[in-house]
Amino acid sequence: MAVLVRVHDLAVSRGGRRAIEGVGFTLSAGEALILRGPNGIGKTTLLRTVAGLQPPTQGRIEADPDAIAYAAHADGLKGALSVAENLRFWRAVFGGPPVEPALAAMNLIALAERPAAMLSAGQKRRLGLARLLVTGRPVWVLDEPTVSLDAGSVALFAGAVRAHLAAQGAALIATHIDLGLPEARVLDLGAHKAAATAPARAPASFDEVFG
Template identity: 80%
Template sequence: MEPLLSVRGLAVSRGGRRAVEGVDFTLSAGQALILRGPNGIGKTTLLRTVAGLQPPAAGQVEADPDAIAYAAHADGLKAALTVAENLEFWRLVFGGPPIAAAIQAMDLGALVQRPAAMLSAGQKRRLGLARLLVTGRRVWVLDEPTVSLDAGSVALFADAVRGHLAQGGAALMATHIDLGLPEAQVLDLGPFRAVGAPLRSRAPASFDEAFG
């Protein structure tokens, strides 16, 4: 089976210095990989590189760029638009499927006419994750996707990931939360950290960090 995502000898840099190096993995349809490692080790930088938002310091990332949907810490919502309007906007951007399934999957039915500005932090996060379901893209690259979610919403998200995998998708995620996905592989980035790599604060979230 041809991999949807192949990473070979990948090294990434932050502030001109190596943060992570020597990373190898492949993801095929139906597979999930969870990145683990302490804060500051370079998980976000690696995910941004895989998503094509910055070049690798070394190595290769092989994937169809139109197959990747990247979601990070920012929810990327338009405050004046309703829940339904936000999802419809992203559906049109990516040319994905109708929004009804995404609304149901993330339990947003009672909120469809509510402006995003009036949502709680957890509701905004659920809406942000619902956008993945309207992209139609096969590879989800996710940076701490469960931030601000309660236990019930984490379970909804885990179900959405399972459904995505069952339909031939793949997922690469950095998370400290147990998502209840025993089929997911785990890659510990600790052994790959470059000696002497500086720890730097993350830059303010931009549009491409919210969704790519």
């Protein structure tokens, strides 16, 4: 199996403070890895670092930045645009596969011409997943993807992730609630909480320099 993401001894900082350290994992094609941990430990920060939105404080991330599709709580959807327009835009930006199969996969064809502002929370989430499909990128990095979803929508989400894994994709998911993906590996970040006296091998922020 091809390794898509390899993380070595990673430390990330949030608000100038070292949040998690010593994190290491590999993610291969067809695999899902779930990051667990209490609120505020730095799951979001870790995901943003893997997605390349912020530099790691320490350690290495080996991944093709053009392989990663990142999705946070906000989906980057414009309420004034229709479902299809939103998807066509992100498809054009990422240069991924066509929009229609993604609409079909997420059961959105009937809603294609509806403005995104008129969708329910579950429909919006499905549109967010369809957006991930049209990026055409193999590694999904998802931050709390099932928050505010009912049981049916969670099952739909799990099905979408499984289909993605079956197509040799991979997923890195941060959550503190059950996703209905029992086959996924779980990494508990609680064990990687940064020590209060952070080692200043390479001070990365004001707090580490002056702490």
